[in-house]
Amino acid sequence: MPSLFAFHRIKLLVLFLVANLGLILHLSLGAVKPLSIWDPLDVAGEGGSAILVLVWICLLLKSRPAGRVTTLLFAGLACLFFSLWMDVIDEFIQLPDSVRWDGWLESGPMPVGFVLLTLGIYHWHSEQLAINLQMRNRERLYREHREFDTLTPLGGATYLRNQIGSSIQQAEADRQPLSLVMLDMDTFNTINRDYGQAEGDRVLQVVTQLVLLNLREHDLLCRLAGDRFVIVLPNTLESQAKVMAMEVSLAIAHLAYRTTGQGERLVLSATTVAVMARQESAEGLLERLNLRMAQAKQMPLARSA
Template identity: 65%
Template sequence: MTALSTVPALFKLHRLKFAGLLLIANLALLAHLWLGDSLPVSQWSWTDIAGEGGSALLVLVWIGLLLRGRPAGQVTTLLFLGLACLFFSLWIDTLDEVVELPFGTRWDKWLESGPMPVGFILMTLGIYHWHREQLAITAQMEKRERLFREYRLFDSLTPLCGAEYLRLQLQQALAQARDDRQPLSLAMLDIDDFSALNRAYGHAEGDRVLQAVSQLLVLNLRRQDLLCRLAGDRFVVLMPNTGEQQARVLATELREAVCHLAHRSSEHGERLPLSASVAVVMAQHDDPQTLLERLNLALARARQPVQARRA
């Protein structure tokens, strides 16, 4: 799927948000026209209309750009609600310039002034969480470019490193752990029934799921952890200075994050149910290949209940 084809698909996921905002704006217009009287054009303040109406239009453009460029999630919702409040306040302010309500009417002042501070608060929260997203993604990008810059070491689909990079880093991490006498753990995460998802929704949708899951996992890792895509729908997290018990807690959190991911299909916008199996091993006297083999065996045991339910 190309970047250009992704843009309308993202906006399609948010069309109900945009339609709901336009509906509320039109209801406000109808309420003003029903309860008030239209001012003659000679009494219009064109400066105020241009300033307030133009600002409302610009905020609406910002909302469109936001919804075209971001997937569904907490950050997108906060930014949308904040901008929607700003737009609504400016829209009500513009209506007051062309429609005169009966003397003593107060509800329009509440609608004009109330949403504005709420919008700024929501936008501040959204920008804060967006900033944290960018810091986490930047840290992961710096980590993957620190030692290796050859394209062959990076996964072609996700912004992660591949299996070869993992083995190289694992070899160094094992030596470092032995020298420092510190624990080293590995966690493996595998998406349940991923082949069924590919058959039901197509491989392009499966690729979108892998991209979304990889970004989600990056945002839930600590700074010292390294996330790589081992193969297919299987991810491995290298956890330096981490014992097995702590690694199991972190792996469980990653699994829960995948289960709660609100990923929606690009075609119809329905939410795709996702779940994952995880396994954890702590390095002992292993070489990289032996450690990965132990991790694969642990994952196979962890997947047995899932496979039994499927049967």
């Protein structure tokens, strides 16, 4: 699968052509300045700024899909780069006094670039608010990304234990029930063995998105380890948690997943179990949940408890 950077090659090509046209135009009409009148400070400042903006452009195109926000941010940065590039060229090439357009090339794109950047950042802000709304089922209270799984990305085991501890305290203070659901993919090792780890990783990513779609706004999904996930369900009785566990299990069983290589249909399934918190620690609750999962895995016909 091509990287995001490959989708933006045309943008970089256009920027490269425009920058070189500016250089060719200066060379055709001007003359190279003597080395004695070069200003190293200006060359370093303007040249370094141009390089940094170019790095920003590459990072932007490497990390974002195509779209209005990406186009606005790229156009704004491209204008800044072109303006700085013209400043750098002016340090090496002397144009005749009759030439007046060089000032426009050096200064004109700069304010246009800032306007486009501002528009891009405004729309990026709106986009980020929408993403944050969707992330509510993935993270709570704070973002300590060292505790987040890079594949899914969900909170990892440490993050999960912290959130369970906080949820237990909140449930006791509010005198409301708290339940947990554990999900463990069936025959996941077989998928890794037969189709490769990359396919197994993609299965985990797809399952993550599917489970998130079946959660409520205040629920939290975390990846405990490997193909095992835990859902934290505030204000939820064990009977309700079991119903949600069954719904998640059925959603995975009905998922029409196809491999990236040959497009083969893989039948996915997951074992799910649910428990309600008692007067216990986060570790005790997780231990009881793991025990329930181990018991369910020993029952071939049981795929949800």
